[in-house]
Amino acid sequence: MRLLLLGAGLVAIMLLAMLAGARGIAPADLAALLGHYDPTDPAQITLLEIRLPRLVAGLIAGAALGVAGMVMQAVTRNPLADPGLLGVNAGAAFSLLLGATLLGRGDAASLSLLTLPGAGLAALAVFSLGGGLAGDAGPVRLTLAGVALNAFLLSLVSLLVLLRRESLDVFRFWVAGSLAEAGQRPLTGLALLALCGIVLALLLAPRLEALSLGGALARGLGTHPGRVLAGALLAVTLCTGAAVAVAGPIAFLGLVVPPLARRIMGTEMRGGLIAAALLGAGLLLLADIAGRLLIPPGEIRAGVMTALLGGPVFLWIARRLRPGEGA
Structure with missing residues (x-):
């Protein structure tokens, strides 16, 4: 029932996303505008060529980042874990910007694929530096590793912009995150990537529940932490890479969503995802x-907008943490 209510709320938001904007569309006109295409109708152009791609991009990026944040917080036992805070978003964005700088801006489909290796390497680096690969990941170590990696990648991004002025146009989009250029992204392919990551996370859900109890207890329950961690890294890479390719590095969404999901669904991982x-x-x-x-x-x-919301939430969660919690 709770998931049905969330689904109904999402449908209502989707309708609002198609209707609201500087050029408003009346609800009574929506069915007529979707029913046939008239290239001379400004309202239909606004709906089909601008708002509908933004809607699809928002669904892809939002769902992917929510699941990625849930997976990261489960495997690290860290309520501060987030693809943005731990440098995974920055890794994906830096990889894309580096490719655009070295290879030229190219087409959107080719550049979007560059986010995947960057997200994967950044996730692996954070988990390794934070002790995750050795089964000794604590919230403080992982957060510090993510902050350090994030700062390092941002410095590399600044260096690229200084060396190649033509990279500035690409950088201006990727530094903040936006759905404004959704129509230029290969949304179908990126939706499939995000879906693969989400399905993988759902398949791993029972093992993620065991892993969230700690490495020793997970082994006692018959779970192989290394294999689960590798699968979780792959799921996070697919979800984050697809999200960054669609919308850029959206901050704090993966931090805010998991606590809300756990409050609604409890500790059951599959429903929480x-x-x-x-x-x-x-x-x-x-x-x-x-x-x-x-x-x-x-x-x-x-x-x-997500940073304006997520910043205070991050401070609230950090203040509630007790020393050594989740370590």
Whole structure:
């Protein structure tokens, strides 16, 4: 029932995303606009060529980041774990910017694929530096490793921009995160990548529950922590790479969503992952809608809106942590 209510709420947000904006669309006109294509109708162009791709991109990126955050917090036992805070978003964005700098801007489909190796290497680096590969991951070590990696990657991004001025246009999009260029992304292929990551996370859910109890208890329950961790890394890489390719490095969404999902679904991991996907998609679409409505006809990027929400939540969670919690 709770998942059905979340699904119904997401449908309502999707309808709002198609109707709301600087050029409003009446609900009564929506069915007619979707029923036939008229290239001379400004309202239909706005709906089909601008808002509908943004809607699809928001669903992909939001669901993927919600699931990625849920998986990372489970395997690290760290409520501060997040693809953005732990440098995975930055790794994906840096990989794409490096490829665009060395190979030229190219087409969107080719550049989007570059996010996957960057996300994977960043996730592996954080887990390794934080002791995750040795089964000794604690919240403080992982957070410090992620902050250090994030700062390092951002310094490399700045270096690329200084060396190649033409990289600035690419950087301006990827530094904040936005759904504004969704129509230029290969949404079908990226949706399949995100779906693969989400399905993998759902398949790993029972083992993630065991792993969240700690490495020793997980082994006692017959779980192989190394294999589960490798699968979790792959799921996070697929989800984060797809999300960054669609919308850029959206901050804090993977941090905010998992506590909400756990509050709604309890400790059951599979239901929590589904709730995280629904909540992530809904929150990102709401952030995009708010960004469009606050300063019309301009807009505030969705990544800025999620950071405005996620910053206070991060401080609230950090203040509630007890010394040694999750270590």
